[in-house]
Amino acid sequence: MIEVACIADEAFLRHTGAMLHSALRSSPSSRFSVRVLHATPIAQSERARLHSVVEGLGSTLRFEYIADASCFPDGYFPRAVWLRILLPELMPDTARVLYLDSDLIVTDDLAPLWRTDLGDHLLGAVTNPFYPFMPDHPRLRLGIENPRDYFNSGVLLMDLERMRAEKTAEKLRQFALTHRNCDYPDQDALNDVCRGRWQHLHPRWNVQSTLYELAARHLPLPAADVAEALHQPAVIHFIGPFKPWHYLCRHPRQALYFEHARATPWGEPALQGRSARNALLRQLPLKWIDRWFRIERRLARIGQRLRRRADSALA
Numbered sequence: 001m002i003e004v005a006c007i008a009d010e011a012f013l014r015h016t017g018a019m020l021h022s023a024l025r026s027s028p029s030s031r032f033s034v035r036v037l038h039a040t041p042i043a044q045s046e047r048a049r050l051h052s053v054v055e056g057l058g059s060t061l062r063f064e065y066i067a068d069a070s071c072f073p074d075g076y077f078p079r080a081v082w083l084r085i086l087l088p089e090l091m092p093d094t095a096r097v098l099y100l101d102s103d104l105i106v107t108d109d110l111a112p113l114w115r116t117d118l119g120d121h122l123l124g125a126v127t128n129p130f131y132p133f134m135p136d137h138p139r140l141r142l143g144i145e146n147p148r149d150y151f152n153s154g155v156l157l158m159d160l161e162r163m164r165a166e167k168t169a170e171k172l173r174q175f176a177l178t179h180r181n182c183d184y185p186d187q188d189a190l191n192d193v194c195r196g197r198w199q200h201l202h203p204r205w206n207v208q209s210t211l212y213e214l215a216a217r218h219l220p221l222p223a224a225d226v227a228e229a230l231h232q233p234a235v236i237h238f239i240g241p242f243k244p245w246h247y248l249c250r251h252p253r254q255a256l257y258f259e260h261a262r263a264t265p266w267g268e269p270a271l272q273g274r275s276a277r278n279a280l281l282r283q284l285p286l287k288w289i290d291r292w293f294r295i296e297r298r299l300a301r302i303g304q305r306l307r308r309r310a311d312s313a314l315a
Helices: 013-026 044-056 079-090 137-142 160-165 168-178 185-193 209-213 223-231 254-261 276-281 286-314
Strands: 002-007 032-038 060-065 096-100 104-106 123-127 151-159 198-200 235-237
Touching: 002 013, 002 079, 013 032, 013 044, 013 104, 013 254, 032 044, 032 079, 044 060, 079 096, 079 151, 079 160, 079 168, 079 185, 096 160, 104 254, 137 185, 151 160, 151 185, 151 235, 160 168, 168 185, 209 223
Parallel strands: 002 032, 002 096, 032 060, 123 198
Antiparallel strands: 096 151, 104 235, 123 151
């Protein structure tokens, strides 16, 4: 039995459905026990749809509502992203769990990943490459000098027994309370607390968008591993702001998401964000699209401050 955990809210549940459909179809010889963590209520009708996906492929599903998520910081990412750090406590009788983000598609059997020997490591994960035009976040914010030593939290093979023994969840919760303005909140917490205690997995278990978009010389991974991951990916992770269901997504494996989405009760979603402005942005290099959105967010924050000042003056 492969124990899987993921996070969703009601709006994102259809994408969780596509992800789980891909995972279960890609591992036909395994049964899964799936746990969906959520910090906001999910309608019974939506739950029933996901149950039909998971149970229709011979596995089991459980929803778990976390009522105290308000204690975590809220920013660009919703508070719910923190729920994965609670897994050692939420699954007290489980030895290990495979955490999977909902914005990915599985393309190969997960059983070999599940059987990975973690030794004395707390978890297994894949390095998170950054784009050259982005700040050196791991070094500047966390003091992680080697870019290969900062991992992506979208695919985590977690040794829950060891994490409970070392009170890892408590340490992660403390990081959350004392670092309220992290760019990558739960991911930074996991990287800081598990520094030197995580096992590097082959990048084919979390083929992030950067591997498709950057030359091997710009990636903190062995060139042979990158080539193998692109040739035979096991998990394709659509990182970044543009997901397969977004008009601005230009990922070469985007069609895989729609293939699995069509197999769920929700069906294929309409592309979000189709507009004249985004048609122009689609033609630009990613670096300039990133700058455009950074400027928009900065202007939005300035506008919010000005409105608050105006409201205070009128009060």
